[in-house]
Amino acid sequence: MQNLRLRSFRYTNVVILAAVSLLFGAAGAGMGCSAGKQPVETGGAAGSGGSAGGSGGGTTTGSPTGQGGVGGDFPVGGAGNTMNMGCDPGLPDIDDDGDGFTEAQGDCDDCNEFANPKAAEIVAEPDPANPDKPLPDPADEDCDDLIDLKDPDLQACDAGLALDSVEPMDAVKAIGFCDKEKDGTPKFIKKATWVLADGLPPGPSVDMAKFHLGHGLLDHLGDNDLPREGERMLALSSGTARNKEEPGFVSRNYNKEYSSNPPLTFNGESPACPGVVVPKSSVQDAAGIELEIEAPSNALSLEFNFNFHSYEFPQFICTQFNDFFWANFIQGNVNKNVSFDEKGNAISVNAAFLTQCDCPPSGPGICLAPPTPAPGQPQKEFDCKGIDLLQGTDFDGNTNPAQVAGWTNGGSGWLKTTVPVEPNKLIKLRFVTFDSGVSANGTKDHNVDSTTLIDKFRWHAIPAVNQTIPE
Numbered sequence: 001m002q003n004l005r006l007r008s009f010r011y012t013n014v015v016i017l018a019a020v021s022l023l024f025g026a027a028g029a030g031m032g033c034s035a036g037k038q039p040v041e042t043g044g045a046a047g048s049g050g051s052a053g054g055s056g057g058g059t060t061t062g063s064p065t066g067q068g069g070v071g072g073d074f075p076v077g078g079a080g081n082t083m084n085m086g087c088d089p090g091l092p093d094i095d096d097d098g099d100g101f102t103e104a105q106g107d108c109d110d111c112n113e114f115a116n117p118k119a120a121e122i123v124a125e126p127d128p129a130n131p132d133k134p135l136p137d138p139a140d141e142d143c144d145d146l147i148d149l150k151d152p153d154l155q156a157c158d159a160g161l162a163l164d165s166v167e168p169m170d171a172v173k174a175i176g177f178c179d180k181e182k183d184g185t186p187k188f189i190k191k192a193t194w195v196l197a198d199g200l201p202p203g204p205s206v207d208m209a210k211f212h213l214g215h216g217l218l219d220h221l222g223d224n225d226l227p228r229e230g231e232r233m234l235a236l237s238s239g240t241a242r243n244k245e246e247p248g249f250v251s252r253n254y255n256k257e258y259s260s261n262p263p264l265t266f267n268g269e270s271p272a273c274p275g276v277v278v279p280k281s282s283v284q285d286a287a288g289i290e291l292e293i294e295a296p297s298n299a300l301s302l303e304f305n306f307n308f309h310s311y312e313f314p315q316f317i318c319t320q321f322n323d324f325f326w327a328n329f330i331q332g333n334v335n336k337n338v339s340f341d342e343k344g345n346a347i348s349v350n351a352a353f354l355t356q357c358d359c360p361p362s363g364p365g366i367c368l369a370p371p372t373p374a375p376g377q378p379q380k381e382f383d384c385k386g387i388d389l390l391q392g393t394d395f396d397g398n399t400n401p402a403q404v405a406g407w408t409n410g411g412s413g414w415l416k417t418t419v420p421v422e423p424n425k426l427i428k429l430r431f432v433t434f435d436s437g438v439s440a441n442g443t444k445d446h447n448v449d450s451t452t453l454i455d456k457f458r459w460h461a462i463p464a465v466n467q468t469i470p471e
């Protein structure tokens with residue numbers, strides 16, 4: 001997707017060049033990018049354009065539909081590399097597009113600021129402003145001579161990972177973050193660290209054997225919930241991140257016996273439950289990972305998928321006991337949780353997305369929960385759509401069958417969060433799941449656990465608003 005100012009500038013160039021060509025024929029052919037720098041998968045198009053603004057470095061033949069320009073966006077055809085007046089062929093030490101790289105430094109398209117060794121390979125995407133416009137041709141945005149799904153950066157990289165791996169870079173692979181440099185070292189990801197809710201690593205008071213049971217690289221959860229890409233997905237749990245049949249599994253109430261500070265932006269409130277506040281000092285049994293990332297030079301947004309499950313449904317709606325999934329995003333002056341429902345509720349049992357559940361008397365349907373509220377405890381309406389993704393997990397029952405017979409625990413189903421980013425700038429992205437709450441006698445909540453699955457991390461070269469929607 002092109003910068004609009006760039007698009008306008010180059011369109012003006014086309015008009016000028018069209019007039020020049022009438023006077024001087026093919027004399028303008030030497031004014032464009034160096035030919036042959038973009039690999040072409042299929043014939044016909046002279047250059048190729050991708051979702052990051054495309055590229056214009058093809059041959060001088062051009063296609064009859066004008067696909068040789070940036071992103072295939074020019075309304076005239078047959079121009080090929082004559083469309084880019086600002087590019088100097090054969091000058092490998094000149095950074096024509098101002099992206100910080102010359103041809104000698106590996107810039108494979110020095111007419112396109114969004115194609116260079118610090119870019120991410122991105123599959124072409126629809127233009128949100130022009131959804132009916134044809135997709136641009138594929139392009140080699142990261143200059144590794146591989147395009148789109150032929151590039152390993154866009155292929156799964158989590159085969160063979162161990163369920164109980166304690167290597168945080170294995171978790172990075174499990175969520176689908178697979179970008180690599182040409183030498184095979186990780187690209188963009190600078191550091192990955194297991195952390196507590198506040199972003200600090202576990203201290204000496206934390207039993208690390210119990211902490212590590214809170215994360216797992218799962219190839220399934222229950223009967224039906226599978227990775228969204230590849231063979232593994234990251235699970236983070238305030239209990240144990242395991243299936244019932246796997247070593248280390250503990251059902252529902254696993255007290256890992258440690259506490260931590262909350263995320264900096266956590267205030268304990270859910271707009272869905274006015275007046276109910278979870279004490280900020282009551283974060284327990286957190287399991288998290290923090291990624292330090294240098295945003296690609298062509299990235300304007302990122303996305304990830306997640307699926308939140310909680311044993312707190314249906315009894316603990318709108319109480320001071322609440323488990324959370326928190327996705328903390330830091331870039332520049334921005335420091336916030338980026339996963340929330342349309343009313344601003346952080347992801348918890350109180351969020352509007354909780355739809356994986358059954359309730360009496362007939363299973364799926366509209367439920368008021370909790371079914372037996374305590375004095376003064378609000379009830380909320382839930383639209384339970386069934387338990388396809390809970391089937392075979394420990395969440396397909398409930399934590400108190402005698403009190404709420406026929407009910408199950410709950411889950412959100414798979415959701416997608418998108419976040420705008422600034423290219424080339426450092427990002428910290430922390431995923432964490434934690435228990436929270438304090439009883440009247442001061443007992444902290446280490447029980448009634450929650451688990452979040454995370455997968456399908458992706459970069460995008462189109463702008464996005466920060467939102468979470470069903471995937």
